[in-house]
Amino acid sequence: MSDHVYRLSEIVGSSTTSVDDAIRTAVRKASETVRNIEWFQTQEIRGQVVDGDVGYFQVTMKIGFRVDE
Amino acid sequence: MSDHVYRLSEIVGSSTTSVDDAIRTAVRKASETVRNIEWFQTQEIRGQVVDGDVGYFQVTMKIGFRVDE
Amino acid sequence: MSDHVYRLSEIVGSSTTSVDDAIRTAVRKASETVRNIEWFQTQEIRGQVVDGDVGYFQVTMKIGFRVDE
Amino acid sequence: MSDHVYRLSEIVGSSTTSVDDAIRTAVRKASETVRNIEWFQTQEIRGQVVDGDVGYFQVTMKIGFRVDE
Amino acid sequence: MSDHVYRLSEIVGSSTTSVDDAIRTAVRKASETVRNIEWFQTQEIRGQVVDGDVGYFQVTMKIGFRVDE
Amino acid sequence: MSDHVYRLSEIVGSSTTSVDDAIRTAVRKASETVRNIEWFQTQEIRGQVVDGDVGYFQVTMKIGFRVDE
Amino acid sequence: MSDHVYRLSEIVGSSTTSVDDAIRTAVRKASETVRNIEWFQTQEIRGQVVDGDVGYFQVTMKIGFRVDE
Amino acid sequence: MSDHVYRLSEIVGSSTTSVDDAIRTAVRKASETVRNIEWFQTQEIRGQVVDGDVGYFQVTMKIGFRVDE
Amino acid sequence: MSDHVYRLSEIVGSSTTSVDDAIRTAVRKASETVRNIEWFQTQEIRGQVVDGDVGYFQVTMKIGFRVDE
Amino acid sequence: MSDHVYRLSEIVGSSTTSVDDAIRTAVRKASETVRNIEWFQTQEIRGQVVDGDVGYFQVTMKIGFRVDE
Amino acid sequence: MSDHVYRLSEIVGSSTTSVDDAIRTAVRKASETVRNIEWFQTQEIRGQVVDGDVGYFQVTMKIGFRVDE
Amino acid sequence: MSDHVYRLSEIVGSSTTSVDDAIRTAVRKASETVRNIEWFQTQEIRGQVVDGDVGYFQVTMKIGFRVDE
Numbered sequence: 001m002s003d004h005v006y007r008l009s010e011i012v013g014s015s016t017t018s019v020d021d022a023i024r025t026a027v028r029k030a031s032e033t034v035r036n037i038e039w040f041q042t043q044e045i046r047g048q049v050v051d052g053d054v055g056y057f058q059v060t061m062k063i064g065f066r067v068d069e
Numbered sequence: 070m071s072d073h074v075y076r077l078s079e080i081v082g083s084s085t086t087s088v089d090d091a092i093r094t095a096v097r098k099a100s101e102t103v104r105n106i107e108w109f110q111t112q113e114i115r116g117q118v119v120d121g122d123v124g125y126f127q128v129t130m131k132i133g134f135r136v137d138e
Numbered sequence: 139m140s141d142h143v144y145r146l147s148e149i150v151g152s153s154t155t156s157v158d159d160a161i162r163t164a165v166r167k168a169s170e171t172v173r174n175i176e177w178f179q180t181q182e183i184r185g186q187v188v189d190g191d192v193g194y195f196q197v198t199m200k201i202g203f204r205v206d207e
Numbered sequence: 208m209s210d211h212v213y214r215l216s217e218i219v220g221s222s223t224t225s226v227d228d229a230i231r232t233a234v235r236k237a238s239e240t241v242r243n244i245e246w247f248q249t250q251e252i253r254g255q256v257v258d259g260d261v262g263y264f265q266v267t268m269k270i271g272f273r274v275d276e
Numbered sequence: 277m278s279d280h281v282y283r284l285s286e287i288v289g290s291s292t293t294s295v296d297d298a299i300r301t302a303v304r305k306a307s308e309t310v311r312n313i314e315w316f317q318t319q320e321i322r323g324q325v326v327d328g329d330v331g332y333f334q335v336t337m338k339i340g341f342r343v344d345e
Numbered sequence: 346m347s348d349h350v351y352r353l354s355e356i357v358g359s360s361t362t363s364v365d366d367a368i369r370t371a372v373r374k375a376s377e378t379v380r381n382i383e384w385f386q387t388q389e390i391r392g393q394v395v396d397g398d399v400g401y402f403q404v405t406m407k408i409g410f411r412v413d414e
Numbered sequence: 415m416s417d418h419v420y421r422l423s424e425i426v427g428s429s430t431t432s433v434d435d436a437i438r439t440a441v442r443k444a445s446e447t448v449r450n451i452e453w454f455q456t457q458e459i460r461g462q463v464v465d466g467d468v469g470y471f472q473v474t475m476k477i478g479f480r481v482d483e
Numbered sequence: 484m485s486d487h488v489y490r491l492s493e494i495v496g497s498s499t500t501s502v503d504d505a506i507r508t509a510v511r512k513a514s515e516t517v518r519n520i521e522w523f524q525t526q527e528i529r530g531q532v533v534d535g536d537v538g539y540f541q542v543t544m545k546i547g548f549r550v551d552e
Numbered sequence: 553m554s555d556h557v558y559r560l561s562e563i564v565g566s567s568t569t570s571v572d573d574a575i576r577t578a579v580r581k582a583s584e585t586v587r588n589i590e591w592f593q594t595q596e597i598r599g600q601v602v603d604g605d606v607g608y609f610q611v612t613m614k615i616g617f618r619v620d621e
Numbered sequence: 622m623s624d625h626v627y628r629l630s631e632i633v634g635s636s637t638t639s640v641d642d643a644i645r646t647a648v649r650k651a652s653e654t655v656r657n658i659e660w661f662q663t664q665e666i667r668g669q670v671v672d673g674d675v676g677y678f679q680v681t682m683k684i685g686f687r688v689d690e
Numbered sequence: 691m692s693d694h695v696y697r698l699s700e701i702v703g704s705s706t707t708s709v710d711d712a713i714r715t716a717v718r719k720a721s722e723t724v725r726n727i728e729w730f731q732t733q734e735i736r737g738q739v740v741d742g743d744v745g746y747f748q749v750t751m752k753i754g755f756r757v758d759e
Numbered sequence: 760m761s762d763h764v765y766r767l768s769e770i771v772g773s774s775t776t777s778v779d780d781a782i783r784t785a786v787r788k789a790s791e792t793v794r795n796i797e798w799f800q801t802q803e804i805r806g807q808v809v810d811g812d813v814g815y816f817q818v819t820m821k822i823g824f825r826v827d828e
Contacts, residue, residue: 005650008631008681010353012409018089020156023185024192029350029412031190040192042183045111047092049132052100054093054109060353063187064633067650074236077217077267079284081340087158098281098343114180116161118201121169123162123178129284133219136236143581146562146612148767150823167764167826198767202564205581212305215286215336225365227432230461231468238466247468249459252387254368256408259376261369261385270463271288274305294503296570299599300606307604316606318597321525323506325546328514330507330523339601355629357685363434374626374688390456392437394477397445399438399454405629419719422700422750424491426547443488443550474491478702481719493698495754501572512695512757528594530575532615535583537576537592543698557788560769560819616771619788639779641708644737645744652742661744663735666801668782670822673790675783675799684739710777713806714813721811730813732804753808 005067009034010043014058019045022059036066074136078103079112083127088114091128105135143205147172148181152196157183160197174204212274216241217250221265226252229266243273281343285310286319290334295321298335312342350412354379355388359403364390367404381411419481423448424457428472433459436473450480488550492517493526497541502528505542519549557619561586562595566610571597574611588618626688630655631664635679640666643680657687695757699724700733704748709735712749726756764826768793769802773817778804781818795825 013026023040031037041062048055082095092109100106110131117124151164161178169175179200186193220233230247238244248269255262289302299316307313317338324331358371368385376382386407393400427440437454445451455476462469496509506523514520524545531538565578575592583589593614600607634647644661652658662683669676703716713730721727731752738745772785782799790796800821807814 004635005647006633008633010355010407010631011412012351012353014349018087018156019092020089020158020192020195023157023195026350027187027192028190031187037187037190039186040184046109048108049096049100049106052097052106054089054096057089057092062631067632073221074233075219077219079217079286079338080343081282081284083280087156088161089158095281115178117177118165118169118175121166121175123158123165126158126161131217136218142566143578144564146564148562148769148821149826150765150767152763164764200562205563211290212302213288215288217286225363225432226368227365227434227468227471230471234463234468235466238463244463244466246462247460253385255384256372256376256382259373259382261365261372264365264368269286274287294501294570296503296572296606296609299571299609303601303606304604307601313601313604315600316598322523324522325510325514325520328511328520330503330510333503333506355631355683356688357627357629359625363432365434371626391454393453394441394445394451397442397451399434399441402434402437418704419716420702422702424493424545424700425550426489426491428487440488476700481701493700493752494757495696495698497694501570503572509695529592531591532579532583532589535580535589537572537579540572540575556773557785558771560771562769614769619770639708639777640782641710641744641747641779644747648739648744649742652739658739658742660738661736667799669798670786670790670796673787673796675779675786678779678782708777710779710813710816713816717808717813718811721808727808727811729807730805 006038006064007067008062008064010060010062012058012060014056016056019057019059022057023061026059026061027063030063034063034065036068037063038066039064075107075133076136077131077133079129079131081127081129083125085125088126088128091126092130095128095130096132099132103132103134105137106132107135108133144176144202145205146200146202148198148200150196150198152194154194157195157197160195161199164197164199165201168201172201172203174206175201176204177202213245213271214274215269215271217267217269219265219267221263223263226264226266229264230268233266233268234270237270241270241272243275244270245273246271282340283343284338284340286336286338288334288336290332292332295333295335298333299337302335302337303339306339310339310341312344313339314342315340351409352412353407353409355405355407357403357405359401361401364402364404367402368406371404371406372408375408379408379410381413382408383411384409420478421481422476422478424474424476426472426474428470430470433471433473436471437475440473440475441477444477448477448479450482451477452480453478489521489547490550491545491547493543493545495541495543497539499539502540502542505540506544509542509544510546513546517546517548519551520546521549522547558590558616559619560614560616562612562614564610564612566608568608571609571611574609575613578611578613579615582615586615586617588620589615590618591616627685628688629683629685631681631683633679633681635677637677640678640680643678644682647680647682648684651684655684655686657689658684659687660685696754697757698752698754700750700752702748702750704746706746709747709749712747713751716749716751717753720753724753724755726758727753728756729754765823766826767821767823769819769821771817771819773815775815778816778818781816782820785818785820786822789822793822793824795827796822797825798823
């Protein structure tokens with residue numbers, strides 16, 4: 001990381017199956033438009049309830065990416 | 070959500086298999102006695118250790134439900 | 139827990155597959171050298187991104203263990 | 208407050224007009240079913256955006272009420 | 277705690293003598309109406325000042341109780 | 346919100362008249378360049394003092410918007 | 415602000431009408447005895463409930479003022 | 484508290500005997516120079532260790548007092 | 553403290569009688585194996601409830617000790 | 622700041638020499654692509670350790686900039 | 691610190707050269723009017739940006755001083 | 760970091776000259792007894808005041824190190 005500058009961007013991913021999947025969904029989606037993503041930091045895990053069960057998980061997280069030359 | 074009032078209730082769910090399952094267990098159990106649950110917000114993820122391995126996961130979370138007319 | 143004294147130690151576990159697995163990895167590894175671990179408390183969930191996807195999950199957590207007589 | 212015991216309940220009020228009105232709405236609604244409410248503490252102010260403008264304000268808050276003899 | 281679900285309720289106890297006594301007062305009062313309380317977590321210690329001395333201590337805390345079958 | 350990905354952006358709005366107005370100003374300004382804003386979350390309320398009175402209110406908040414296909 | 419030193423003082427203002435008015439009341443009152451107040455930062459918004467409605471809003475905030483030569 | 488303005492001042496009290504006594508010491512000392520103290524809020528409980536035992540308890544707290552006309 | 557390096561260790565003490573006693577228990581126990589403990593900082597006060605009353609108080613705290621030459 | 626709207630962006634700067642230099646590096650780098658940066662707020666100071674010494678300091682911070690007309 | 695009472699005062703120091711210098715500036719300035727200052731605790735590090743570079747560093751901190759007999 | 764387990768240890772370094780130097784002092788001292796330290800995270804910056812000036816800076820921080828096979 002020596003003399004690079006990084007930026008953090010905050011996103012929310014969701015999934016009907018799991019917390020892990022909500023994280024992967026957000027990382028993959030962000031990677032379509034942002035290059036050089038190197039890490040993520042989970043901020044909040046929440047979700048919607050539908051008919052008395054978890055409808056989907058939502059994970060708010062920050063992704064860190066290197067700012068290119 | 071226009072002019073509704075919601076209440077938050079804090080619960081702890083547990084599971085021997087996963088964090089996701091602990092969340093689902095708590096939501097389903099709460100739905101047996103509380104109507105109109107619409108969302109949950111995870112507060113803390115912890116668990117018990119038994120014989121050097123995870124015995125079960127415990128997830129403390131808030132559930133939000135609409136207060137009926 | 140009556141009149142015991144416990145200690146907390148902070149560790150980071152990682153896994154290429156899931157948050158649950160990162161927790162289990164850390165608890166098992168710690169159990170090799172620390173006796174009487176009774177619980178864990180998750181502090182932070184983060185991870186590395188490799189080629190636009192989650193490379194591995196990292197979970198920082200505290201483990202609590204009984205201090206023997 | 209000498210030797211009374213109080214309880215705190217967490218609620219969310221909303222209003223299309225203002226933060227103040229969202230607080231009042233929640234306090235009045237809670238007062239229909241809870242007696243002896245004495246104070247409130249705001250936890251979070253958020254809201255929904257509709258067509259590029261504030262659709263309504265949502266205030267999450269705790270209300271404190273005296274537990275009767 | 278294996279597959280139980282717990283609820284957390286937030287209360288305020290007070291005492292003219294000590295912090296410990298304010299905690300005990302709140303736990304005993306809550307136990308009159310809530311069954312299966314298993315633990316408490318202190319949130320805030322404050323109090324009223326009367327004539328330049330501590331009038332009473334107030335302890336806000338969460339109590340956790342098992343939700344019965 | 347099923348399988349959408351959302352982004353959060355942090356902005357500061359100001360107003361000489363009220364907290365509500367500072368929030369509206371920021372939401373409207375952001376809507377000129379960002380599509381699909383769905384919610385806001387207030388982070389901090391502060392302001393400048395001019396000649397012994399409130400000069401203007403400043404509200405720091407996050408806005409959440411859907412990332413388009 | 416170049417080479418000035420500032421001090422922060424914490425105050426509570428109240429109002430029967432609004433959050434904005436509670437802030438203004440506190441700033442004006444503080445300005446009667448403190449010179450060179452330049453900004454305020456809201457810490458907490460709470461209030462008293464009287465007869466099932468908001469009796470008054472209380473805003474705890476810090477005010478920042480320049481320390482004169 | 485209707486239309487009064489209050490100030491908060493942060494102090495540290497200490498005691499060789501107990502947390503309660505450290506609080507009382509600070510409140511009494513502050514009351515010698517500050518009028519109209521109405522409440523306190525504990526911020527931190529710490530202390531010094533001397534020869535392997537608690538030397539004294541230190542309690543950092545805020546005291547709230549009414550600003551006179 | 554001039555040019556010393558200190559370490560912090562996190563422990564939990566418990567007592568059936570009081571918060572103060574739980575702190576003392578933890579400090580004394582830690583002093584049996586750790587030299588040069590100089591201070592403690594309370595992190596959390598909680599406890600177990602047994603038969604509708606406080607069973608014992610548990611205090612989580614950090615202890616700071618000088619690392620010897 | 623009267624009726625302007627500001628945005629906050631989160632970045633990480635690094636330096637092998639000092640915390641101050643890591644802040645300057647991030648501000649200068651951000652200024653190459655963002656106009657009207659007016660302030661920064663430090664979020665976290667961390668760093669990498671190489672061969673038992675500080676390899677470089679990393680400072681995570683928010684920068685605030687005016688959104689142009 | 692045995693049976694002394696201390697007060698905490700919150701100040702902001704600034705410097706065009708470094709974080710360390712901003713701290714020293716605030717401590718020296720406060721010492722001109724406050725006696726018996728014994729420690730400081732940094733609360734926030736921020737600063738102003740001028741022409742794409744750090745204009746000055748601002749450090750908000752609390753200073754603790756002994757209240758004289 | 761793939762499948763390693765890391766531990767975090769909390770230490771306090773001090774220096775009469777600067778924050779940076781306090782961090783370096785702590786890292787170097789810890790490296791004498793702990794192998795494979797890879798990063799540090801600053802927790803708190805404080806210090807002692809002597810004769811109206813900064814006597815020394817104290818930095819509390821966590822160091823992360825790889826747990827060897």
